[in-house]
Amino acid sequence: MKVIVYSKENCCLCDEAKAILRELQVEWEEVDIYKDEQLLEQYHLIIPVIEVDGEMVAYGCIHKDVIRKRLQQKRSS
Numbered sequence: 001m002k003v004i005v006y007s008k009e010n011c012c013l014c015d016e017a018k019a020i021l022r023e024l025q026v027e028w029e030e031v032d033i034y035k036d037e038q039l040l041e042q043y044h045l046i047i048p049v050i051e052v053d054g055e056m057v058a059y060g061c062i063h064k065d066v067i068r069k070r071l072q073q074k075r076s077s
Contacts (some may be wrong), residue, residue, distance in 0.1 A: 001052060001053055001071070001074055001075065002029070002052070002053055002054075003021065003026055003027065003028040003029070003050065003051070003052050003071075004028060004029050004030075004031055004050070004051040005017060005018060005021065005028050005029070005030050005031070005048055005049070005050055005051075006031050006033050006039060006043045006047055006048060006049040006050075006051070007030055007031070007032065007033065007047055007048045007049075008032055008033055008034050008047060009032065009034070011047060011048065013047070013048055013060065013061060013062070014047060014048040016048075016062060017048040017050060017058075017062040018030070018048075020062055020064045020067055021050075021067070023064065024064065024067060024068055024071065026067075026071065028050075033047060043059075046059040046060055047059070047060075048060075048062060050062060050067065052070060052071065052074050053074060057070040058070070
């Protein structure tokens with residue numbers, strides 16, 4: 001399972017999202033949207049964005065229960 005967090009520097013919501021992933025013991029790749037013009041245009045208003053296996057599963061204010069449930073669904077499929 002590949003988890004990507006689209007984020008930017010100095011973003012408290014992004015920091016909270018990464019803390020939730022740490023609590024859930026999930027490994028992820030972090031992508032700074034400010035290093036890619038297309039990603040900046042796509043995600044600048046909704047970061048953080050959590051993507052699992054190419055599917056956006058959460059964005060903005062991330063809730064641990066939602067992420068836990070989506071990860072369990074991905075693992076069982």
